[in-house]
Amino acid sequence: QVQLVESGGGLVQAGGSLRLSCAASGGISSWFGMAWFRQAPGKEREFVAAVRWGGGGTNYADSVKGRFTISRDNAKSTVYLQMNSLKVEDTAVYYCAADRTYSSSYYRAESYNYWGQGTQVTVSS
Numbered sequence: 001q002v003q004l005v006e007s008g009g010g011l012v013q014a015g016g017s018l019r020l021s022c023a024a025s026g027g028i029s030s031w032f033g034m035a036w037f038r039q040a041p042g043k044e045r046e047f048v049a050a051v052r053w054g055g056g057g058t059n060y061a062d063s064v065k066g067r068f069t070i071s072r073d074n075a076k077s078t079v080y081l082q083m084n085s086l087k088v089e090d091t092a093v094y095y096c097a098a099d100r101t102y103s104s105s106y107y108r109a110e111s112y113n114y115w116g117q118g119t120q121v122t123v124s125s
Contacts, residue, residue, distance in 0.1 A: 002026040002114040004096045009119030014088055016123075020081040022096030022116060030054025033102030034079045036070060037109055038092035038121075045095070047107040049081060053098075059106055064090075086123045093118040 008020040020036070035050035049070035051058045058070050069082040079096060097112035105111045 002028065002098055004098060004114055004116035006094065006096045006116040006119040009094060009121045011122045011124065012086055014086060014123055014125050016086050017082070017084045018086065018121060020083070020094055020096075020119060020121070022079040022081075024077045024079065024096075024098060028053055028077060028098065029100075031101055033099050033106055033111070034070075034072065035097045035106060035112060036079075036081045036094060037097055038090075038094045039118075040089075040092040043092075045109050047109070048094070050102070050106040051079070052102040053079075056102075061107070083121070086121075088123050088125050091121060091123045093120050 003025045005023045012018050032053040036048040037045050038048050039045040047061050049060045051070045067085045072079045095118045096116040098114040099112045103111050
């Protein structure tokens with residue numbers, strides 16, 4: 001059974017940086033798609049970034065492009081989300097997600113069967 005555990009959330013001032021980590025276990029293979037989503041209070045869960053576990057291109061939401069970077073460390077079975085130039089509107093619970101394939105619908109939450117518990121990111125003005 002695939003398990004995902006996020007860490008690294010916290011409180012940061014606008015303009016600051018945070019790095020989120022997602023430790024994966026339970027048989028992750030190179031075909032897996034990995035992603036970060038976020039959900040702010042009263043809003044739907046939205047796509048942030050995605051990458052194939054075995055490498056290849058990355059994909060980002062327009063709202064974070066140029067500020068956030070998704071990466072992976074296969075040796076540590078960990079996916080990261082480096083968040084720079086944070087804005088108040090980035091405040092949300094951030095979730096790590098995974099699925100056995102990296103589909104063309106990587107930006108849809110329905111494309112992922114495995115989810116972490118979430119980590120809170122709060123950006124103050």
